[in-house]
Amino acid sequence: MEVETDNLSWMSQRIRGGEILKYMDGSRDFIAAADIPEKLRLARPPDGARLRGILAKSLAIQDLTLEETAALIQVTDPDHLALMRDTALKVKLKVYDNRIVTFAPLYLGNYCVNACAYCGFSRSNSDARRKVLNADELKKEIAVLAGQIGHKRLIAVYGEHPRNDVDYIVESLQTIYAFQVKTRRGVGSIRRVNVNAPPFSVEDLKKIHAAGIGTYQVFQETYHQPTYERMHPAETIKGNYLWRLYCMHRALESGMDDVGIGALFGLYDWRYELLGLVAHTQELERSLGIGCHTISFPRLVPALNSVIAPDWPYLVSDADFQRIILIIRLAVPYTGMIITAREKAAIRDAALAMGVTQMDASSKIAIGGYADCVSAQEKTKQQFILGDERSLDDLIRDLAARGYITSFCTAGYRCGRTGKCIMDLLRQGTEGKFCKLNAVLTFQEWLDDFASAETRRAAQPVLEQEIREIQAKMPSAYEQFRGYYERIKNGERDLYL
Numbered sequence: 001m002e003v004e005t006d007n008l009s010w011m012s013q014r015i016r017g018g019e020i021l022k023y024m025d026g027s028r029d030f031i032a033a034a035d036i037p038e039k040l041r042l043a044r045p046p047d048g049a050r051l052r053g054i055l056a057k058s059l060a061i062q063d064l065t066l067e068e069t070a071a072l073i074q075v076t077d078p079d080h081l082a083l084m085r086d087t088a089l090k091v092k093l094k095v096y097d098n099r100i101v102t103f104a105p106l107y108l109g110n111y112c113v114n115a116c117a118y119c120g121f122s123r124s125n126s127d128a129r130r131k132v133l134n135a136d137e138l139k140k141e142i143a144v145l146a147g148q149i150g151h152k153r154l155i156a157v158y159g160e161h162p163r164n165d166v167d168y169i170v171e172s173l174q175t176i177y178a179f180q181v182k183t184r185r186g187v188g189s190i191r192r193v194n195v196n197a198p199p200f201s202v203e204d205l206k207k208i209h210a211a212g213i214g215t216y217q218v219f220q221e222t223y224h225q226p227t228y229e230r231m232h233p234a235e236t237i238k239g240n241y242l243w244r245l246y247c248m249h250r251a252l253e254s255g256m257d258d259v260g261i262g263a264l265f266g267l268y269d270w271r272y273e274l275l276g277l278v279a280h281t282q283e284l285e286r287s288l289g290i291g292c293h294t295i296s297f298p299r300l301v302p303a304l305n306s307v308i309a310p311d312w313p314y315l316v317s318d319a320d321f322q323r324i325i326l327i328i329r330l331a332v333p334y335t336g337m338i339i340t341a342r343e344k345a346a347i348r349d350a351a352l353a354m355g356v357t358q359m360d361a362s363s364k365i366a367i368g369g370y371a372d373c374v375s376a377q378e379k380t381k382q383q384f385i386l387g388d389e390r391s392l393d394d395l396i397r398d399l400a401a402r403g404y405i406t407s408f409c410t411a412g413y414r415c416g417r418t419g420k421c422i423m424d425l426l427r428q429g430t431e432g433k434f435c436k437l438n439a440v441l442t443f444q445e446w447l448d449d450f451a452s453a454e455t456r457r458a459a460q461p462v463l464e465q466e467i468r469e470i471q472a473k474m475p476s477a478y479e480q481f482r483g484y485y486e487r488i489k490n491g492e493r494d495l496y497l
């Protein structure tokens with residue numbers, strides 16, 4: 001495992017101990033303080049009355065405690081599980097109605113100075129062909145994403161490496177936002193770029209924030225420190241558990257509005273990771289006043305050259321994966337929940353009924369994969385294999401058939417409904433008012449610009465139902481909405497309320 005000398009000096013300057021210690025209460029981090037093993041050990045399946053009490057809190061959009069979450073993990077009674085599923089769907093509908101937000105992942109580079117045991121991009125994988133997109137290559141990717149597929153939101157993914165450093169991130173965000181491309185009836189562009197990147201210092205995070213980032217995403221991978229240390233060699237940056245654990249504290253301090261957390265389920269016992277996620281969002285609320293905007297729950301798949309063998313004891317079954325999704329929805333009722341195309345279509349479709357709010361589609365995870373600047377051989381060397389290869393058009397048609405409207409709305413971020421403001425609106429169920437109006441406007445725009453005839457037909461009943469509901473439930477907003485809607489139909493773009 002060799003590291004270039006230049007990289008060594010860059011690596012040695014990344015971690016700032018003071019930006020960990022200042023957030024810690026004494027010598028124990030918040031995960032150690034949460035005492036998750038003890039909570040799991042003491043948890044018992046709740047009887048009917050206790051279960052209904054816990055679920056009433058979820059329905060009132062209140063966070064569950066770690067003890068309550070641990071109790072839900074213990075539920076095996078089929079009737080109780082059915083009640084949990086029923087409540088999770090009600091919570092989702094109360095906060096997010098029947099909207100699903102779609103996005104695309106965009107991998108900008110696969111250089112990495114780390115050596116995570118489960119990852120094909122590890123620096124020790126000499127088989128991986130390394131690449132970072134330059135500005136022209138990036139524009140080609142956006143031309144496809146915004147001009148042919150019709151995405152408005154990305155999760156831009158950056159490795160931890162000097163070639164993907166903060167200046168590269170800022171420049172790439174500027175390139176993405178500035179790029180416009182002609183569509184069937186208008187102009188397409190990316191309107192919100194969420195960033196999945198390594199942990200940064202407050203100083204670097206301020207620069208990324210100023211470039212107009214949407215959500216800043218960093219996944220802890222595993223909250224179980226001994227497993228974390230086993231998976232991430234100590235001499236790497238990622239080997240520092242606390243630097244990663246406190247990166248969202250730094251992000252919120254730096255002015256970031258929305259942060260997204262996640263765990264790579266399958267590295268350690270899923271029950272522990274689930275409580276770790278809940279403890280993390282509660283810690284952010286307690287110490288910085290804002291919970292997490294989104295939670296992601298990727299599931300580990302053994303990778304090429306990885307130490308994770310198919311008989312690894314913590315790999316998560318489909319049944320347990322569904323329980324994870326269900327319990328996150330109930331424990332953190334206001335949060336956005338992302339299920340990516342790592343999962344098969346059937347798993348993703350089932351997750352809709354358990355409260356998922358965001359899905360990707362037409363996804364490519366090879367570097368340069370959208371503009372097809374990659375060889376078939378490189379495509380086999382991606383970080384993981386996709387389970388759901390539906391196009392955005394296919395996914396939207398499937399969602400419409402189930403009664404879901406796809407929202408391309410990015411208005412909240414652009415008119416200040418972010419951070420604590422959006423959290424409060426979500427808890428009160430008030431954000432839905434804007435979201436419902438903007439979902440219809442942006443959906444109509446996408447249908448006119450990108451949809452196949454078949455998808456336009458499938459979407460029509462959902463669209464008409466939404467418009468009827470707006471007229472009936474929001475009469476004071478209807479007239480303005482109707483005006484905007486007609487302007488969109490006449491070819492104007494990017495109108496929002």
Ligand code: SF4
Pocket residue numbers: 112113114115116119120121122123159160238
């Ligand atoms: S998981 Fe991320 S940090 Fe770890 S080796 Fe892969 S790309 Fe690098």
